[in-house]
Amino acid sequence: MNICVVTQQYKNIFSGVGLHANNLTNALLNDGHKVTLVLPEDQAPQLISPQLSITTVKKPRFNQNQARWISLSFSFNTALQRLESQSRFDLVHFTDARESFFCTPHASMIGHVNDTYSAELKTPLEYKRNYPDWLLRWLYYSAVHYLESRKLHRLKLLVANSQYTANTIIKTYPKTAPKVRLCYKSVDIERYHEIDNRRKVSPPDLDHPIILFVGSNMYRKGVPDLIKAAPGVIKQHPQARFIIIGEDKSTDRLKRLCYDLNVDRNFEFAGWQSQESLLSYYQRASVFVMPSLTEAFGVTFLEAMAAGVPVIGTNVGGIPEIIHDGTNGLLVPVESPSSITDAINQLLSDAQLRERFIQSAFSTLNNFSVDKMMECTRSLYQEILEN
Template sequence: MKILMLSWEYPPKVVGGLARAVADLSQAMAALGHEVSVVTSDAEQCEDSVYAAGVRVYRVNHFLPRALDFLEEVHLQNYHLIQKSIELLNQGGFEVVHAHDWLVAPSAKVLKHAFKMPLVCTIHATEWGRNNGLHNDVQRHISDLEWWLTYESYRVICCSEYMRSELRRIFQVPADKLTVIPNGVHAESFARVHPDLDQWRRNWASPEEEIVLYVGRHVFEKGVDILLAAAPKVLAYRPQAKFIIAGHGPCHDDLKRQAWELGLGEKVHFAGFVDDLTRNSLYHLADAAVFPSRYEPFGLVALEAMAGGAPVVVSDVGGFAETVQHEVNGLTFYAGNANSLADNIIRLLTDKLLARRLSERAAQDLTEKFDWKEIARSTVASYRQITPRREAPVLYDRYQLTAEVRRKEGSFHESRNHGGR
């Protein structure tokens, strides 16, 4: 198939998990022989057009005209996305447009109607879920765009059964319009580490210290404050523990202030943004990788930690419940409960045999359940459900032809979309 993808971010521009998910999916599709073009925003030191890993990536300007705020930046960027996409679609041959999240919703709608293209979207998270409701006009506006994208799409893909139920509940998306396809992980991508890990480890912790690691955005929904609140109890039982908090975000300064007020001192190190090699190395060294999210549609970061060999502790919310099974391939704690989190971290640090067993089972699950090749096949299969089939021509007389065309067109439109045509 010839596929056009729209995404606000694509590596090396990585804000969250969406960028890597789109890249991995598009590259897996290309490896299966499909022709994939991705239209996305620009990134520093990136060419406007590049062919890499079998995918054609086109980057559009999002700095000009200068936006007054984030929402205006998103809408202005969509004009650039539309312009580039029109250039590509005019070349012909594309069979489907696949849009990722609300930031490209205006582009997706325009292209669908202007070119009569089947539209598929993936909803990676919702504004309602991120904020446990909608509390201001900006959040309501973003939620409206998310609903709009699901309404306009012929098929809505989400990453977990949890997200399926959320989209049914919040947006009333028809059940037969939804498809659950999980994200995946390339385990081999996490094998590359610093050549002398033992020596390199000294930059982060002393030899006797046990590393408790968090990697991710510093936003309320990720629950880093819960991890810090659990730290005093962990240190009371395991004084050799060392907490490494990697990443950045709007809550970063508040988290540093919280650590100071808790008296954690040198027992917490805020590492800031870390590159892939550093991230991989930290996962390989971690005695526990902790993800205390309040909201998690899927939990790709837990799979990445598993791929890096780290035993994981996650909250029992959202998609985590479908990727991490307690005492099978990781440990789970009661979401929002710092005492429950501390108990599970202490257990991992105390029982090294359990930690090793969980890591070994996690590595097995990555191979069996979260392979990108199978995920790409499932995604293409969902496209084929809503794209017209190419059938061998059949000879009709003039009246039979008219009746048959009307029948097929009516059936196609009725079955493909319950909403915006």
């Protein structure tokens, strides 16, 4: 097949979107398909293959803003029109369905729904309780909600990253119901085997434990609650270090919260890290924690599991489809710093529990392998082509 993959991320991975774009493209090339990547100019890969073509567009106008997909969608449309004047695609695959909203290719479109925060639109007061940028966030989510209600059903198929996402999209936008399919995101398990082996040879130092968080949009992913949980952890583990990986415009505000709670010496805000650098952080981590307020899926839990790091998440959104409380990790109530404290201390003090979770997590990962993801993707492609 001749497949066009349209994505905002590839070379530099900031979220599950970039991770999926890499796994998808590599698997399609391995299957022998011809692939055209359409992406921003700063995301062009070094990957060389006779079956791969690359078309770049200008970086989005709001590159560090959630709304960057809007300008990208217009740029992607121009690129697709130019490409389709030269050749025919069997389908166009968007790693983020929103980026198709202002595109009108001749080929059928398939797109991923990666989050639910716009579909689950709340009142301004609810955002004000948790977000310093509550008004802008509410206005942005409201605009996206409006566009999703009018644009999502235009795609041939919509790929939800969790059953929770699928149910939410169908409930909020009933027109999408016939087109929504569940296809879990994947993690390249083989890539993490060496990290797990190194952890076995040289286990993390529990006298100086590292609690790791990886993600952007840090208020939504519960970093303030993690900071509030820190004093209770440090009381039992004075040498504990909390490492926060990711870029976020609210970092300075979060650092001030650390200072106010007198835990700033125990926190390191390490910024964005490449996938290669991230492996070294997983290797040294004692526990991985992401206490999200809302989360459609949570691919970083899969990364931590693959690296052999026990995980803690909140009992919200699609997270329980990955973490089974007490079996392969711990789930805590949303917005409950004290529960986060208890969960971290429990894992740091119980070696048998950590090992049981790690071994169980390896079994869980079989459901989220690249092979499983591609098996699902091939069936969706076949459905589109047959119809």
